[in-house]
Amino acid sequence: MKGPTMTTASSSTPTVHLDPAVQSVGHMLRRRVAATPDRRAYSFPTEDGSWDVVTWAQLGIQAAEVGAGLVSLGVQPEDRVAIASTTRYEWVLTNYGIMDASAATVTVYPTTIADDVQFILDDSDAKIVFVEGAEQLAKITGLRDQLPKVEHVVLMTGRIPEGTDTSWVLTMLDLRHRGVLALRENPALVDERVDATTMEHLATLIYTSGTTGRPKGVRLPHRVWVFEAYTADATAKSAGEDLLTIDDKQFLWLPLAHVMGKLFMVLPLHYGFETAVDGRIDKIVDNLAVVKPTFMASAPRVFEKAYNGVEAAMVAKGGITEKLYRWAVKNGGAVFEADHGVGHAGAFTRWQAKLGDRIVLSKVRERFGGRARFFISGSAALNPEISRWFGAVGMPVLEGYGLTESSAGTTLTQPSQYRTGYVGRPLNGIEAKVDSDGELLLRGPSIMDRYHNNPEATAEVFTEDGFFRTGDIAEIDDQGRIRITDRKKELFKTSNGKYVAPALIESTFRGLCPVASQMVVIGNNRKYVGALITLDDAAITAWAEKAGITGSYKEIVSSPQVHGLVGGYVDELNATLNRWEQIKTYRILPRDLTVERQEITPSLKLRRKVIAEHFNYDIEKLFEE
Incomplete structure (x- = not known):
């Protein structure tokens, strides 16, 4: 079998020195x-x-x-x-x-x-x-x-x-x-x-x-967890930073059955910081105010919900409060972006940002406990607009990337290397390359041993020279930072022969629409692209109350006012997309997708096959002539 042709490769990464006395x-x-x-x-x-x-x-x-x-x-x-x-x-x-x-x-x-x-x-x-x-x-x-x-x-x-x-x-x-x-x-x-x-x-x-x-x-094996702890420390230090110390405090809500949750049970052993643990998803926001963590790792959906909650609260207050908030976020965002290589922020903008931080954004941070230095996002792509918002508010979200097969921690954005939409460079000791078809390939001590009782599947995911095929489409910039654009298996082609990357479109919409919960983009072998949309119960109920709309969730989302609201955000989304990617038709579902119905995974990823089975009628309605 001939090995893949590499079109782009990350720069070589320093070796991680492990302590031979630490074997497990x-x-x-x-x-x-x-x-x-x-x-x-x-x-x-x-x-x-x-x-x-x-x-x-x-x-x-x-x-x-x-x-x-x-x-x-x-x-x-x-x-x-x-x-x-x-x-x-x-x-x-x-x-x-x-x-x-x-x-x-x-x-x-x-x-x-x-x-x-x-x-x-x-x-x-x-x-x-x-x-x-x-x-x-x-x-x-x-x-x-x-x-x-x-x-x-x-x-x-x-x-x-x-x-x-x-x-x-x-x-x-x-x-x-x-x-x-x-x-x-x-x-x-x-x-x-x-x-x-x-x-x-x-x-x-x-x-x-x-x-x-x-x-x-x-x-x-134990190798992957020992390596993950040591490389996290070594990578930060090689960038001139101490990302985590013994004095940090973690809030851990992640499913511990998920590889990302497992990683954040290993890191405290290396650093010695305290971890507050509580997996009740409905208590995350309340717990942040009580626990007052210095950092938290999460899937993007939690950051989306937190952002939407603040946005909804500001819209509800309206008037001078909302105007001050918009002004503070605008200036804070300009400074944050400028400090990370995007645009320019002059002295007056920086003065306004400091003032806005003191009178507005510091109060927003209190909702998150008031001590958060940063957050870590993984498991799926974080919408760039939401990333910018957290940076503006003073709690940057450091995106990371990894899979179960790579022990979760493969790349991580360091504060000094931040770039919106990128998941950072490979951690020290990990090699990353992009194949000729755009697939990201990985090699290093954090990669799994094999699939259990499944030699056929194991053989499929490893190249002859030992690289693991991630199944993700990626780009690597001139500084070695990686951008994940979609899952290889989720890319689909319309009947007109155009490829569409659904995850990127879905993430963009959730960032645009403050009442959105999920979007499922559909269009494989169809003439055009459609979408199923679900709304966040709390957010749309609050919006409906202000708009004078009453009734159950199902009644609210079927109202003309809500369809007009969502349609406006779909139009805004379409303005960012190529013609063949644009959402030509959509349906708002009468309920949200749930883990219990197996429509999303416990790590909040879409199970597209199950969704297609459960909502077959709605999907067919999208494509009626």
Whole structure:
């Protein structure tokens, strides 16, 4: 097989020097506990609404109990242990315990349908399954006859329901008690497991949520996580910056079953900063004001919703308040862009920006806790206009890029190298090239080992010289910064032979329309391009109230006023597009897309095949003559 022809390549990247004494996530945890035992490690909400805190020393003890408990159940090195839970402290603790046992974590989204759960647990050979509560327990116990390899289920929260077979199900407290007894018998039990773990031992098995077809199990050895932590630090320092320090505070809401969430559980081990963890999506904005983080990583949809929320609030206030806000954002944006190589901001503009920041934008930042130095966006493209807005407000969003197969962290914008619409340079130690057809290719220590039990799929994604085919279309500028333009498989061709990149159009629309939730661009083999549109419930309800429109969400979005509003933004979108890309017709759906209906992934990406099935009637209506 002939290797691909490269049309563009990033500049060579410095080597990352790893500590040979750190061979695994377990080694990283042990070193962190020894280095800063009394510093705060994690904080998390309790049932009464307050926040509890554990130090690194406390976390180390608890994780060792979980790890020793797993060993007492017969878990061997690299045995698979699954977690089916939302993001919460118990997820974090369980993962660290699995690392202490030298086992491998298999991640399962709590929203995953039973059929896929059965496939993942069976394909991974999971021996133990941790479940969050009664709902997840019922899902697993309902599959018991189809899960002969699962030896035990551990209930992380709550009590075991009456009538449950307790020879198969035990609580987290039961497991930790077993761990305490095992450690009394052999105090070195966990240390022995960690000491025997090497870089190439399997640490994580993540089944890609997938927008089509059966999920593929991505095998990530300890090597990738150790490398990710060290390269994040080394890359920032080589740019003359300390992006993260021990004094930072992270707010972690990301699904921990997702590779990006996993990465942000590893970074605290290296840096030692505190992480506030709470996966309730409806509490993100409220939590920011309480937690007061210095940074947060997120998928773009959260930044879009936060931006739309501020915009809607300013429009609702109107008058001088809205005018001052627009003035402040305009000047703040001009200075931010000028400081990053776009345009010019003179002394008067800078004076206005400082004044606007003091009287307006500082109050906007308070909505986000008032301490945020930056945010990190990944998982999908962030709309450039929203990126500019956050920069203007004084909380720049540093875009990063990666896939499950590349351990999430492949590129990251450094503040000094910021360019709107770009995801930064490759991290130190990672090579990036663009193939002749525009596909981005990657090589380096962060790339997966292989797909689990799937040699055919593995062979398809690696070139002869070891580069991983990302499936993303990209450009690399003269400074080595990468711009992702679309998914290769999502590009479609109209019946007129013109290619269309739907994700870019969809992202642009969400940035333009403050009441938008989703846009799904459709037009494969069609004469023209159409779109399905959903609106954000809170945003459109607030707009409707001001416009004097009453009724349910379905009634509001079907009103002529809302169609006129959305149509105006579609026209604005079309003005930015080539003729063959323009949205000729659209339909506003009577409800939003949901994770529960499998229409979007837990990381908020569109599942186009499912959407096409659920809204086939609406799609056909788009293209009626």
